[in-house]
Each structure stands twice: as structure tokens, then as C-alpha cells.
Amino acid sequence: MSKSSSEIVCFGEMLIDFVPNESGVSLAESAGFLKAPGGAPANVACAITKLGGSSAFIGKFGEDEFGHMLVDVLKENGVNSEGVCFDKDARTALAFVTLKKDGEREFMFYRNPSADMMLEESDLNMGLIKQAKIFHYGSISLITEPCRSAHMAAMKAAREAGALLSYDPNVREPLWPSAEACREGIKSIWNSADIIKVSDDEVKILTQGDAEDEKNVLSLWYDGLKLLLVTDGEKGCRYFTKNFRGAVGGFSVNTVDTTGAGDAFVGSVLCSAAKDSSILEDESRLREALKMANACGAICTTRKGAIPALPDNAAAQKLISDSH
Secondary structure (H helix, E strand, O other): OOOOOOOEEEEOOOEEEEEEOOOOOOOOOOOOEEEEEEOHHHHHHHHHHHOOOOEEEEEEEEOOHHHHHHHHHHHHOOOEEEEEEEEOOOEOOEEEEEEOOOOOEEEEEEOOOEHHHHOOHHHOOHHHHHOOOEEEEOOHHHOOOOHHHHHHHHHHHHHHOOOEEEEOOOOOHHHOOOHHHHHHHHHOOHHHOOEEEEEHHHHHHHHOOOOOOHHHHHOOOOOOOOEEEEEOHHHEEEEEOOOOEEEEEOOOOOOOOOOOHHHHHHHHHHHHHHHOHHHHOOHHHHHHHHHHHHHHHHHHOOOOOOHHHOOOHHHHHHHHHHOO
16 A cells, blocks of 8 residues: 555646747747746646645656656655656656737647656556555556556546546547547547536537537537536636536736646546545535635736746635635
């Protein structure tokens, strides 16, 4: 068994994002890049500890300087790293990210194959998974073997141990063989999750329809789901449970870089759910939790890079009270 338990275990990829020094230029035009630790499941793990929750990260890194640097970032952020391992034959993944004028992003990935794709079932720290209250994952770990099988085994172990399963697909179409394969792969584990978070853009990709249209969003609902969340950027978010649905408004801030905003949001929601699972049944408590999550997402857009921009409780509370 693992030495220390973590309430929320995040599974998947952690990589280095190379972000241009200046916004609004293409990768080719950019004169220089800042290296920023990234990877949605790892960002969520750090978001949780920043907010005072306890998290662990499970994933595989290259036995290289970047891999060791990333594991150090996890440790510096108070994330339990007992579930990480290294691959001496594969490199740590890299992504080059273009920031367009409006702060939105385009990605170019270096993963052929990267160490995170080489995670095997035998690499999993099952002790860590089995004691988690919440097991959180994305969809990038589903793209290739052996990582896909490891992902399925980790989900199964978490489910059998009674954890809540949280899924943020984090759609990255360029990493999949085709748009169709992307939709199918993401949907292949859809009906296992208790909590699913998608962005309005992802609703568009997954349903091939309008994200504003509630009928469309509800096509993503399935019977065993406890909470479906749709983030609408600065507008806030929408929530759906089997008994109630609604929307919680966002916060207006000076947006510099949207990287990690969704992860800050998810980290906050999972922190709230780990503290108080009644938010899944109690609408007023859920709305409070989502207001907090919206504040965390908003603050995260005011600085470049994901992990350095993740807020603590005090910053989120301040934004909420300043906005009244």
C-alpha cells in the first residue's frame, strides 16, 4: 500500500508546454518560448493542492531532465508523486502552444511515442488508486496502447474500491488518427464516469451540434451520471443532474492566457466534492461550489502558463467578494 493516502488521484499525462513569449504570433514567427509544465490531469492535481485539498498524480515520464523537472514541480506543489515512474527509452512529451490574439490556443505535439503513452498496467500504484475518494482522468491516455489498457485497469480498480470517477475528456483532435476516432475513443468510456466536465467547444466536437442547445448537451447525459458540467468560458458554467439543472455566471477578468482555466475549475469542483459529496444532490451547495470553481477558472486566465496561475482559496474568495 502507498505510504500516504490522497483523496483525489489524477491519472494521465504531464508534459512541457512551450508557450511563445508574445501572444498573437504563429509558432514559426515566435522569437522565443517559455517552458511551462502542463498536461490537464497534472494541472488538476496541482489545482487541488493549491486549494488545500490532497492529491496524487499517476503517470510516466521520460528518464530525462524534463521528466525529472516535472516530477519536481509536482512535489513543489504538494502533490503525492508515489504513482509516477520513468521510462529510459521514451522522452517526456512536449507541446508547442500558439496563443492567438484572443488568448485561445493551438497545439503542436511532440509525442512519437512519448513516455506517458508507454505506461503499462504493471506500472500502476494500485494502493494509491484503491484508497482514493475520487479518481480523475482525461482521454489522451486512451489514444494508444499500452497506456489505454493501463487507464482501463486503473478505472476498474478505482470503481471497485468505491471511488467517484471524474472525467474531463480534454479533446485534442490533432493527437487522434481522425476526428471520428477522437469522438469514438472519448465516448468509449463515457458511461463509466460519475462526474463529467466538458467545455462548450467540446460539446460542439462531441455532438457535432450547437453547444448552446440544451437538447444537444443532454445527448451527452446517460443514466448513471451524477453531474454533467459544461464550461462556457467567461460566461461561467451550466450544470445538469438527474434532479435539477441550471447555470452559474462567470467573472470578468483581464484574460491573458486561457491555458489551465478548465483544470483550475475541475480541481476546485473535485476539492468541494471530496469535502462534501452532498454537492451532487444539493443544488444550493452545488451552486456555491460552482461559483468558487468559476472564480478559480477566471483567475487562472490572468497569468501565462497553467500551474503558476492556479489560485488559492483566498484569491478565489476575494474575486467572489469583489464581484458582489
